[in-house]
Amino acid sequence: MFRCHVCGSEESHSESISEVFNVRGKFYLVEKIPAMVCSRCGEEVLSRETTEGVRVMLHREDEPIRSISLDVFSYGGFN
Template identity: 50%
Template sequence: MFTCAVCHAKECRDELVTEVFQIDGQYVLVDRIPAEVCVRCGEESFSRDTTEKVRLIVHGQAESAKSIAMPVFEFA
């Protein structure tokens, strides 16, 4: 049963999300991560299995599907 860790809502929807991680100064984008997303506030929650798989991916235990270039902005 889902309960949002942020707003305590009880309803979520299953989605595939994209996350960017910074590992040893390098940015790594992981696409199509299965997540439960709170319908009220948008907080994303991941299963233990998904979290472990993402950990292995970002620490180099998978080959990248592609590489991309992206603009970088500074806030201040």
């Protein structure tokens, strides 16, 4: 049974999400990750199996399906 650890809601739905990961200073975008999403606050929750699958994927030597350019901003200098 789903229970959101942010807002406590028990309402959720399945969704495919995208997430950016930083591995040893290099950023990777992983798409189509199966997740449970809280219907109240939008918190995204991955199963242990999915989390492990993403970890293994990012630490293998496989080539990504494509590469993209990524713009970077630093909030630290914003006034």
